[in-house]
Amino acid sequence: MSARKHKTSAYFIVILGVLWLGIVSVSHAANVTNARVWPAPDHTRLVFEITSGVEHTLFSMSSPNRIVVDMSNVKLLTDLSDLPLAGSPIKRIRSAVRNKRDLRVVLDVARQVEPKSFLLKPNEQYGNRLVIDLYEHEKTQQAPKVVRSVDSQHQKRDIVVVIDAGHGGEDPGALGPGRVREKDVVLAISKELKALVGSQRGMKAEMTRDGDYYVGLRQRTGVARKHNADLLVSIHADAFNKPQASGASVYALSKRGATSEAARWLAQKENSADLIGGVGGVSLDDKDDVLAGVLLDLSMTASLNASLGVGNHVLKAMGGMTRLHKKRVEQAGFVVLKSPDIPSILVETGFISNPVEASRLKTRKYQKKMANAIYRGLDTHFKTTPPPGTLLSYQQYSGQANSPKQYKIQRGDTLSGIAKRNQVTVSQLRKENSLRSDHVKIGQVIRIPAS
Known part of the structure; x- marks a missing residue:
């Protein structure tokens, strides 16, 4: 080949390369294929389903109040105007293309909110997601915890049980055959359990969530502390990679988990300044490290012993209506159990990955039976060992x-x-x-x- 022909061929290769780069530059690295809104009591979650991870920026603007989300090299393939916005601070969602390849989404909000964003990796139900959480200032302020004084021992107060339905919202939990979702099953059982506890004189129930939205694990224990709970019961439905696994279980916090949690509380100023010890309350912020450690250890030991006690009663009651996976209370380091001053148990109502148990768990009849079994265990425990200052304690010992x-x-x-x-x-x-x-x-x- 002559030098001239070689030079001409090289010229055409360069031209083709430039054209190819131009085509790539206007293509989009990711697409937004779907979006969802999850209103919760303290925040609203907006989720964008995307085909891959994206770079994004998030900022607020005022007069009028709005939140702006810019996504780099992203194309919108869904209609955001159809999203249900009732119960959220979002009045309208607008979108536009920027720089011929970027996507801008504007949230017109009715009041000032604090936005936060993060990316979620794919799970069993969803792919890659960009999550925008909008926290409302007036709702994020927690009500002060009610501290029971020693005088309240004679007030015959109600026993407070906080019921925690696991997962929720963008977190479906485990998925069973026929697309049975853990978050739906455990919410139904939790609502049945709340009704049963509330029907008992001397007891009342609160829930960490009463709808299809997500509550952070630490927030769940925070709800229990806000209500000054005597017990936190977290409801779940187990899953395993083999469908043969079956049976219900009850968990309490492991001693190793309790030890690590005590260290975390002592290490964090906001926890050390908080209250432990139930009746009367004990503040750690004015104690030296040794005394604070002893007080916290005593509180967690008492809570752990009480957790094992109530767990045994619940496990026995469940054993009367379903197969048990383990015949004793198991112990593990679940975050939701790590409250130093509140006895806590986690109930696995069955294996949703087991076709037979999944078909039972999704029925209203079985959900009511499971809730009734858990309630019988709680009722037996509190009638056997009622907390001081409660109506049940008064009834048991008066006269x-x-x-x-x-x-x-x-x-x-x-x-x-x-x-x-x-x-x-x-x-x-x-x-x-x-x-x-x-x-x-x-x-x-x-x-x-x-x-």
């Missing part, structure tokens, strides 16, 4: 402060366990019942002296 009460031995009971729940010693139980050993039989009735 019989010096008289023993009777208790019928159930499966799994031990003399030491009964003694711990009733705040008496094993030797007191043996003396009261003329027992020569610690052995007890199912169905045997024993007397429990007043603690």
